[in-house]
Every structure is written in C-alpha cells, then in structure tokens.
Amino acid sequence: MDGLCRKSAFLTLIFEEVTLTGSTNADLLARAVQGAPEGLWLRADAQDGGRGRLGRVWESPSGNLFASTIVRLRDTDPSPASLAFVTAVSVFDAVRQIAPQVPICVKWPNDILTPDGAKLCGVLLERASDAVVVGIGLNLVWHPQNLERKVTDLLTLGATPPDAQTAVEIVAEVFARYLAIWRQSGVEVIVRHWEARAHPRGTALSAKLPDGEHLDGLYAGLNEDGALQLRLADGAIRAIHAADVFLI
Structure with a gap:
C-alpha cells in the first residue's frame, strides 16, 4: 500500500492507494473502528465488491475514481446525514476544476448528473460509531452499459480527465474546505451551496x-x-x- 501526506489549509490529508480491494468503504469502516484519523483517503485502482445506495452493485474497473474518506464526528457538528450535501457540493466543484467545459448539476441528495440526467458520480455514506465513511465513485474514463438508468463518464463527454490519483487529491482539497464550512456555518449554508448547483426549480x-x-x-x-x-x-x-x- 502506497501513501502520502499533505497539509491543506483546513486539514492534514493522508492519501493511501491499493491496486485492488473489495470496497474502499468497507476497508475504511473497519479502520475507523480501529481509530483511523479524519482526513485519511483510501483510493483503489479497482474494486471487486463496490456498492452504491440501496445495495446496488457499483462496477469498478481500473481507470475511474474509487475512493473513501473518514469524517470524525464532533459533539458540535451538524446532522451527520447532511454530509451528503457536503460531498455533493465538493464533487461538483472538483469536476468543474477537472472538466470546466462539461455541464453538470446535482440531484438530491448527492448525485452528479449531466443536464439530461446521465449519472456521472455516486456517493455512499456509512457510519461506524463516531465516524462517517464517505465513498465516492466518479466515472472518469468509463461507464457501464445497459443499465436501467442513464450513466456517462468525463471522457465520453469530451473532457480529458486526469488520472485517478490527481482526481482524488482535487476532491479531497475541496471536501476539506466544505467540511470546514459545514462545521463553522451549519447545514443551511451548505444547503444554499447545494441549491446553487442543482437542476432548476420546476424540474x-x-x-x-x-x-x-x-x-x-x-x-x-x-x-x-x-x-x-x-x-x-x-x-x-x-x-x-x-x-x-x-x-x-
């Protein structure tokens, strides 16, 4: 397992990567119980047990971003469920940095979509004691075919996406910033950021x-x-x- 540590303006970020795992969320849930710190990000080149909301399978071949991080809950933190909005806003802003020419929006609570409803990114939050593990699957260069719902990837949309490690470092920096806003200013401020990035009212x-x-x-x-x-x-x-x- 490789790793690096980086100081951001808001949090010490620790990046670890593995070639293959079952699920980065499952790995960090286990490590959270053992005391792993906030700011740890685990990225896998591929997963063979990736999952999304409601137990759906998340196909995870090499090339896309599959990563999870730990948030350690404090007594003064807002509702842990609202971390879904922190994550959605963070990934939206990161994608805007990575592929500014690609039109995207957020859909409740935390999906990143194209304007015609094709899914680009999924988020899964799971809790272990005082820790929330936030999992992110972002389609950089590949998307599954023949699903019931529309999906896409940044390469298909005409972007030149970075490698997965560069992508996770961008996401982590933005996430640290919005996590600080969430703690300092509360859910209502994050909700306003979310609404500014959502599909129009009346959709x-x-x-x-x-x-x-x-x-x-x-x-x-x-x-x-x-x-x-x-x-x-x-x-x-x-x-x-x-x-x-x-x-x-």
Missing part, C-alpha cells in the same frame, strides 16, 4: 419512497434541513426525507 422529478410509494412532482427547492421539497399536482408541497429520486 420534474419522480420519487420512490422507502415504503414503496411513488410520487411525481416538480422540484421546489430544499428546506433548511436539506429535505427535498416536491410540489405535487394539487399544488401541495411534500417534504421528502428519504427516497430514490429520478429526473423525468
């Missing part, structure tokens, strides 16, 4: 709730806690706290 969305209920409506922003506000056909606003959300 048609479909939400599948954990109990199986389906709701279609128009995006009406987020509330102060980050819940999705969905305007239904009768004009009522429904606050969505957990759901699988799609552009329609």
Whole structure:
C-alpha cells in the first residue's frame, strides 16, 4: 500500500492507494473502528465488491475514481446525514476544476448528473460509531452499459480527465474546505451551496419512497434541513426525507 501526506489549509490529508480491494468503504469502516484519523483517503485502482445506495452493485474497473474518506464526528457538528450535501457540493466543484467545459448539476441528495440526467458520480455514506465513511465513485474514463438508468463518464463527454490519483487529491482539497464550512456555518449554508448547483426549480422529478410509494412532482427547492421539497399536482408541497429520486 502506497501513501502520502499533505497539509491543506483546513486539514492534514493522508492519501493511501491499493491496486485492488473489495470496497474502499468497507476497508475504511473497519479502520475507523480501529481509530483511523479524519482526513485519511483510501483510493483503489479497482474494486471487486463496490456498492452504491440501496445495495446496488457499483462496477469498478481500473481507470475511474474509487475512493473513501473518514469524517470524525464532533459533539458540535451538524446532522451527520447532511454530509451528503457536503460531498455533493465538493464533487461538483472538483469536476468543474477537472472538466470546466462539461455541464453538470446535482440531484438530491448527492448525485452528479449531466443536464439530461446521465449519472456521472455516486456517493455512499456509512457510519461506524463516531465516524462517517464517505465513498465516492466518479466515472472518469468509463461507464457501464445497459443499465436501467442513464450513466456517462468525463471522457465520453469530451473532457480529458486526469488520472485517478490527481482526481482524488482535487476532491479531497475541496471536501476539506466544505467540511470546514459545514462545521463553522451549519447545514443551511451548505444547503444554499447545494441549491446553487442543482437542476432548476420546476424540474420534474419522480420519487420512490422507502415504503414503496411513488410520487411525481416538480422540484421546489430544499428546506433548511436539506429535505427535498416536491410540489405535487394539487399544488401541495411534500417534504421528502428519504427516497430514490429520478429526473423525468
């Protein structure tokens, strides 16, 4: 396992890399329990057990970015669930640095999409005691085919993406900055950053709730806690706290 340490303006960043692992999230969950520090980033060239939200398989061949980091929760921190918005804003800004010519937006809570709804990046947050492990899968040069939903990668979109190690270092620097904002200024400030990067209000969305209920409506922003506000056909606003959300 190779590694390097770098001081940022906000946090000491530690980068480790492995050629192949099952899941960088699973690796860091185990290490978090053993006391691994905040600021540690683990990147794998490839994964053979990558996973996304709701237990979905995340295909992880060499060439894309597969990385996870640890956030150590403090008593004064905002809700850990709001780290999803910190991550989404961070990856959005990092992609803008990497490929400024590629149009992107964020979709609730933390997907990075093209304007036509093709997924470019996925995020998975998992908790172990006082630590949250944040996993990021960013399609740099490859994307899977024949999925139920649209996906893409930066190379396909006409960019010249950097190698995965350069990409994770860019993501980590931006993440450290927004993590500091989250701690100092709270969820509402992060939510405003998120909304500025989201698809426009009035965008048609479909939400599948954990109990199986389906709701279609128009995006009406987020509330102060980050819940999705969905305007239904009768004009009522429904606050969505957990759901699988799609552009329609």
